[in-house]
Amino acid sequence: MAGHFILVALVLLLLAARAAAYPWQVCGKAGNNFTANSTYQANLGLLAAALPTNTSSSPGLFATAVVGADDDPVSALALCRGDVTNATLCSGCLATAFQDVQNMCAYDRDAAIYYDPCVLYYSSDAGFLSSADSLAMTNRINFRNVTTDPGGFNRQVAALVGATADYAAYNSTRRRYASGVADLDGGEFPRVYSWAQCTPDLTPAQCRGCLAGIIAQMPRLFTDRVGGRVLGVRCSYRYEVYSFLDGPVTVRLAAPAGGSKAPAPAPESTVDGGGVAV
Numbered sequence: 001m002a003g004h005f006i007l008v009a010l011v012l013l014l015l016a017a018r019a020a021a022y023p024w025q026v027c028g029k030a031g032n033n034f035t036a037n038s039t040y041q042a043n044l045g046l047l048a049a050a051l052p053t054n055t056s057s058s059p060g061l062f063a064t065a066v067v068g069a070d071d072d073p074v075s076a077l078a079l080c081r082g083d084v085t086n087a088t089l090c091s092g093c094l095a096t097a098f099q100d101v102q103n104m105c106a107y108d109r110d111a112a113i114y115y116d117p118c119v120l121y122y123s124s125d126a127g128f129l130s131s132a133d134s135l136a137m138t139n140r141i142n143f144r145n146v147t148t149d150p151g152g153f154n155r156q157v158a159a160l161v162g163a164t165a166d167y168a169a170y171n172s173t174r175r176r177y178a179s180g181v182a183d184l185d186g187g188e189f190p191r192v193y194s195w196a197q198c199t200p201d202l203t204p205a206q207c208r209g210c211l212a213g214i215i216a217q218m219p220r221l222f223t224d225r226v227g228g229r230v231l232g233v234r235c236s237y238r239y240e241v242y243s244f245l246d247g248p249v250t251v252r253l254a255a256p257a258g259g260s261k262a263p264a265p266a267p268e269s270t271v272d273g274g275g276v277a278v
């Protein structure tokens with residue numbers, strides 16, 4: 001009996017670990033698949049051979065491509081995150097992405113895969129190339145809760161994520177990316193860190209609109225949580241109470257005047273761009 005219970009618990013644990021495993025894929029609709037040795041698979045192979053280096057050699061570490069214009073075309077989008085500066089790491093991440101996603105979403109005509117340094121999406125429907133939607137979204141929640149002044153924490157996280165999104169959309173010149181840090185006064189954690197990213201082909205307004213859509217999910221997903229991220233093909237953000245950033249911080253918020261225990265002050269925040277255009 002006890003052995004049976006332990007087995008069931010173990011299986012559940014393994015399933016949970018599997019569901020949470022990095023990297024994260026979003027596979028397309030079941031049934032919308034291609035077959036082995038099809039033209040679609042061959043076109044995907046051409047993309048896998050060229051897109052990683054095409055992306056890492058482009059100024060924004062971003063590229064789109066359509067292969068097989070007349071015959072079962074595949075459209076793809078690849079992006080390395082705004083704090084990635086190493087082209088080898090960028091192309092390596094995307095080469096791995098092509099391999100992994102074709103195992104994790106085997107024979108799917110549409111699929112997205114998310115890594116910390118890169119994202120890859122492909123589809124038989126080229127419409128997404130001109131769309132400013134987040135597309136194939138997924139989220140990750142750090143299930144640990146803040147216990148001291150959660151209200152103040154939630155407000156400061158929202159202020160930071162909003163300021164980071166503003167900077168990524170309106171103040172970063174080439175890569176539509178910004179990172180941020182905010183002080184937390186008097187709580188359990190000294191600081192909270194964030195980043196926000198769009199694909200660099202979006203206009204500032206499209207970028208901010210895409211981010212606004214996924215930031216609107218914060219109350220539902222992340223209330224009291226010490227960390228979380230929403231990952232989309234065209235826009236993403238993340239926050240944590242530890243630093244996970246690779247590169248300079250572009251947005252800095254001071255703790256709200258009067259400490260985070262004070263009831264909802266208008267955020268007296270100072271945004272310090274540091275003059276870094278990313």
Ligand SMILES: *[C@@H]1O[C@H](CO)[C@@H](O)[C@H](O)[C@H]1NC(C)=O
Pocket residue numbers: 030031032033034035036106107
């Ligand atoms: C394609 O999808 C259908 C329905 O989901 C499935 O029965 C079939 O095995 C799939 N084919 C391949 C090659 O994966």
Ligand SMILES: *[C@@H]1O[C@H](CO)[C@@H](O)[C@H](O)[C@H]1NC(C)=O
Pocket residue numbers: 036037
């Ligand atoms: C696909 O091609 C490979 C290599 O040519 C071959 O071994 C395999 O049997 C083919 N599969 C199908 C389903 O045609």
Ligand SMILES: *[C@@H]1O[C@H](CO)[C@@H](O)[C@H](O)[C@H]1NC(C)=O
Pocket residue numbers: 046047050051054063064065067
């Ligand atoms: C990669 O870049 C080359 C050179 O610019 C271009 O000819 C080719 O079409 C691109 N291929 C893909 C899949 O992006």
Ligand SMILES: *[C@@H]1O[C@H](CO)[C@@H](O)[C@H](O)[C@H]1NC(C)=O
Pocket residue numbers: 086087088089092
């Ligand atoms: C770039 O990334 C590659 C692969 O991860 C690594 O081997 C190399 O040391 C990195 N180069 C620099 C300058 O960091």
Ligand SMILES: *[C@@H]1O[C@H](CO)[C@@H](O)[C@H](O)[C@H]1NC(C)=O
Pocket residue numbers: 143144145223224
């Ligand atoms: C964390 O907070 C959420 C929302 O208030 C609650 O549903 C959940 O049970 C809490 N989890 C833990 C581990 O305390």
Ligand SMILES: *[C@@H]1O[C@H](CO)[C@@H](O)[C@H](O)[C@H]1NC(C)=O
Pocket residue numbers: 170171271272273
């Ligand atoms: C960001 O851009 C906006 C709009 O162009 C501008 O008003 C603001 O001063 C800029 N902020 C920083 C920190 O550069």
